[in-house]
Amino acid sequence: MREAILAALKTIEDPAGGGDIVATGVVRALTVSAEGAVRFVLDVPAGRAEAYKPVKSAAEAKIAGVEGAGPVSVVMTAATPPPPDLKPQKPEPKGPERIPGIAHIIAVASGKGGVGKSTVASNLACALAQRGRRVGLLDADVYGPSQPRMLGVSGRPASPDGKTILPLRNHGVTMMSLGLMTNDDQAVVWRGPMLMGALQQMLSQVQWGALDVLLVDLPPGTGDVQMTLAQKAHVDGAVIVSTPQDVALLDARKGIDMFKQLNVPILGMIENMSTHICTNCGHEEHVFGHGGVASEAAKLGVPLLAEIPLDLQIRLASDGGAPIVVSDPDSARAAAFGTVADALVEAGVA
Numbered sequence: 001m002r003e004a005i006l007a008a009l010k011t012i013e014d015p016a017g018g019g020d021i022v023a024t025g026v027v028r029a030l031t032v033s034a035e036g037a038v039r040f041v042l043d044v045p046a047g048r049a050e051a052y053k054p055v056k057s058a059a060e061a062k063i064a065g066v067e068g069a070g071p072v073s074v075v076m077t078a079a080t081p082p083p084p085d086l087k088p089q090k091p092e093p094k095g096p097e098r099i100p101g102i103a104h105i106i107a108v109a110s111g112k113g114g115v116g117k118s119t120v121a122s123n124l125a126c127a128l129a130q131r132g133r134r135v136g137l138l139d140a141d142v143y144g145p146s147q148p149r150m151l152g153v154s155g156r157p158a159s160p161d162g163k164t165i166l167p168l169r170n171h172g173v174t175m176m177s178l179g180l181m182t183n184d185d186q187a188v189v190w191r192g193p194m195l196m197g198a199l200q201q202m203l204s205q206v207q208w209g210a211l212d213v214l215l216v217d218l219p220p221g222t223g224d225v226q227m228t229l230a231q232k233a234h235v236d237g238a239v240i241v242s243t244p245q246d247v248a249l250l251d252a253r254k255g256i257d258m259f260k261q262l263n264v265p266i267l268g269m270i271e272n273m274s275t276h277i278c279t280n281c282g283h284e285e286h287v288f289g290h291g292g293v294a295s296e297a298a299k300l301g302v303p304l305l306a307e308i309p310l311d312l313q314i315r316l317a318s319d320g321g322a323p324i325v326v327s328d329p330d331s332a333r334a335a336a337f338g339t340v341a342d343a344l345v346e347a348g349v350a
Contacts (some may be wrong), residue, residue: 111251152321
């Protein structure tokens with residue numbers, strides 16, 4: 001009976017995109033009693049309750065047509081009760097494990113800050129979602145969480161039982177960030193053990209649902225968060241973001257060496273802010289130099305996944321909460337991120 005109910009619900013598309021309401025995780029806590037009574041929760045994005053009312057009606061009608069189904073009780077929630085405290089937890093001595101329901105995990109990393117790593121992560125997540133992948137984005141850049149702003153997500157995640165955290169969703173991407181738990185101007189003043197505990201909770205206690213890939217936007221450098229991710233979760237590979245300048249590449253090399261020590265494959269490198277074309281005269285200028293990342297990738301024997309320009313529209317789109325692959329999907333700017341998404345799909349890690 002349960003499988004028949006799920007099959008019926010899978011025929012209903014999620015208005016937010018990304019697939020049917022089962023695949024996108026809108027349907028939660030489905031139970032079918034021995035008498036055939038059906039109960040489940042429709043967990044809809046905050047502020048979208050009106051848009052999902054037809055989905056609720058459609059779900060009730062579909063289930064009514066399932067043979068043997070009894071009374072149907074559907075609860076639609078977009079409430080945001082206070083989330084559980086992200087208190088430090090003593091890490092358990094376990095090796096890397098796969099997260100249930102998540103097929104692949106990809107780290108998006110950089111050696112130093114300011115190279116556009118988070119912009120790449122948000123655009124890459126949306127580009128993968130546009131290609132029909134079920135995508136999650138974990139903003140693990142705990143000291144500078146920017147994904148809520150870049151994906152246009154606000155409000156606090158719900159926690160119906162005080163233990164499980166329900167992530168938020170926009171542009172077809174399921175997202176969780178420590179920035180959703182704090183005020184915009186509130187600093188996160190935590191030591192290493194607290195960061196490790198928070199990361200483990202966001203990996204294991206967030207109800208991610210079924211995902212083809214979870215992108216993890218890491219903080220810059222080679223610290224506790226990177227080590228905890230690689231030691232606790234099975235990471236399929238890392239994408240390294242750098243600008244072409246020598247100072248950035250020095251730190252990028254250290255990040256690559258860290259992943260090698262942690263036995264995480266390097267999937268490729270991205271040269272961000274590769275070139276700038278003047279909007280007035282069309283002159284092309286390499287503000288941070290050019291070709292440094294390509295040369296480094298060749299030395300390491302890893303792919304150069306893309307050269308992304310230094311472009312005002314990419315910055316404006318991210319600040320506006322709709323990454324360039326969403327706000328201007330047919331542009332040459334968006335095509336660079338699409339190329340990376342296609343490469344990861346072809347490599348079988350997304």
